[in-house]
Amino acid sequence: MPASDSIPSLQTTLLHRRQRLADLVGCPVVLWSGGRSPRNFPANTYPFRASSHFLYFAGLSLDHAAIRLDNGRMELFMDDPTPADILWHGAMPTRDEIAQQIGAEAAYPLEQLTHRVVGAATVAVQDTGTRYAQAQALRRGLFPTKRPEGLDRELALALVELRLCHDASALAEMRRAIAITVEAHLAGMAATRTATQESEVRAAIEAVMIRRGATPAYTSIVTTRGEVLHSDRSCNRLQPGDLMLVDAGAETESGWASDVTRTYPVSGTFSPTQRDLYDVVLAAHDRCIDYVHSGAEYRTLHWRAALTMADGLAQLGILKGDPESLVEQDAHALFFPHGIGHLLGLDVHDMEDFGDLAGYAPGRVRSDRFGLCYLRLDRPLQAGMVVTIEPGFYQVDALLNDPERRANFDGVVNWERLEEFRDVRGIRIEDDVLVTETGSEVLTVALPTDADSVAQCVRGE
């Protein structure tokens, strides 16, 4: 970890980012922060979270603000707080104070933005109210972020180029998010010792995030039903033989994310079958991380994971055949149906608002093949990228009991042998990995992955 004195100030970082943008985009750029989304009535909103593209250049999660970037210069547009704002929300910094804090060269009330948007490129934000305001100010229709056109597409490609590789400030924020996440996972493991319900473990995890002034970067998955890939409820009772799968990551106040998964036995001891499959997933995880380096193809990582899984499952007698041919038939995908990971940054799936524009190198398109359709990243890795590595093994009823698929894979799966592993519903091991020139740095290394250490954490040893 770089010493903190090597991290430039917020103003310097933001200046550098917009100077780099100026090298890539010839026109002015206006980025809106977005507004609060109502929950059940207009005054009861979800917690505000500014657009990631805005955050990248403005550094602060400002509500109802916009910035105009032109040739390395930043103008801030927002309104000063009203007396009612001050009554209900307390003293707040003025527009000018905020401009100074983030190094904006000028600052104006929001209404003046209308005169400064001619010929500007933008990114459509997520909340519809602001999207209207954007279209109105720009006097043109806005295409959804997933399919930007014209100037907006040029801007999107520039943002991808900038945001793919992280600067020192971004990495410092992500390290902070990860430190909180590690503490949260350890608290979750400790809580499992006495918990009777999944929700108790989830509470322990999210309490750490709240305590540290962070928020969950995405809906935490805290479940003994690990085969449900995006399980968003935590209402099951814990049984001693269960495996607990926790996929939870903190996001810092300025929006930088982490994304970590651990799977561990509720009782503190893996059964022999759980241990066997855990070690297969761990081998896939380790082999992928060993291979991470600048220039490596992420898709190759995915195949390494698939091969390692196929090999391990064949050695356990669950699959039949040589690993290469098993992977060719997508037999591994019966148990590992998702991709090996994705980009991480301000978004937990970084820049996924652009569809596959960030995840897929120019000219590449997502496959519809069973084992590849959920691969979110297909690019050569570059130093400064942060990616997740997250192989998994799942027994998904919907996949394994689908008659057609079952028939297709009948020759390569030993269904009887598989039965012996029924105490494994789902295992995933996920780390956040920084690509370096010579290899990689596992940012999440403080949280152990090997079965013995993980079980020890749960037992509190």
Added chain:
Amino acid sequence: MPASDSIPSLQTTLLHRRQRLADLVGCPVVLWSGGRSPRNFPANTYPFRASSHFLYFAGLSLDHAAIRLDNGRMELFMDDPTPADILWHGAMPTRDEIAQQIGAEAAYPLEQLTHRVVGAATVAVQDTGTRYAQAQALRRGLFPTKRPEGLDRELALALVELRLCHDASALAEMRRAIAITVEAHLAGMAATRTATQESEVRAAIEAVMIRRGATPAYTSIVTTRGEVLHSDRSCNRLQPGDLMLVDAGAETESGWASDVTRTYPVSGTFSPTQRDLYDVVLAAHDRCIDYVHSGAEYRTLHWRAALTMADGLAQLGILKGDPESLVEQDAHALFFPHGIGHLLGLDVHDMEDFGDLAGYAPGRVRSDRFGLCYLRLDRPLQAGMVVTIEPGFYQVDALLNDPERRANFDGVVNWERLEEFRDVRGIRIEDDVLVTETGSEVLTVALPTDADSVAQCVRGE
């Protein structure tokens, strides 16, 4: 509390509610549940929360669903889960199973709704995506909820009439929300003993909600800056002389809210000045609750609180003059600028999506007078209503240091005496009160309000 066997089943409750609706509205009613709101990219959404009007009749927080109510009959419109849904989100009940669970007489795919909406009244939901779908299905523009017109206004008035007073199932849900909230506040008090930051107390409070399968009904206020009425951050360090103000309420899984505030000394001991002002606020709280009964005017409660506050502040030498004339001049509002409370139900400010349609009796309009403009409820109380009673005392810089206001109130405020109370930033005491035929029931009674008991809870005695 009624014995649980006196609470009808979900189906019976929902049937009764739609039969009552049929008595009030002649046309069919179609209510949409709403969709997920994106956070930073489309797949990363805020936790889903269905529209309260939908929840009232459908009982379950279903995503992308609609119900059609006609003459006491309920039709459910939603799509069965796709194979990808099942892969990512696990096995889910089918449309027909859900229909059975909630007692819907028929169930159809969502697309069939288009043929069943002719002449139907509706309520515009909060998320814009669904609002488009509503307008498209109905083939007409939708007015914002705050100003419904035509059939939709008729429906809104009927919903207000139905939802103002709570049935046994609703009360059972609110009691559950309150029980979790009481536990959460006690956990917050306990955490204060060792906490060094506001966020640690907030974490303890929200962890209880998560553990119990609930969510915060609104952004929790956990702060030593109690004078900031809607402080949504908890990043201050705790000082031994601080008062901690906690305004936090749980919401049950089916959407019923609670809303409770307690203020207590971080050290476990009130200073004499804090104690004096706490007792003034408590007197206002108690006098209001004593007066709650069916037929009482809520606005009268507000004036009782104002008078009690003025009286107490005069006795402490902070205000000068007799209470009636002080209140007439709005002198109390310098320190108590908000209303005495609001309706509580599925929304923490119940039905505030209808603007003042629910809060204000027909023909009444909100005053713009300093002491009244934030009064959210002005109706005669009826048995079955649940209201909050939440007087407060705040030293808001923006109010007290406003030169004009200061000059206006110069004759009635003893500014020097006020200086002696500078260790009080904000105090609020808030309970949830059920109006009964003969008086009231304080639903939140399990959480003490008197200064000694509150301080004891903090000290853990």
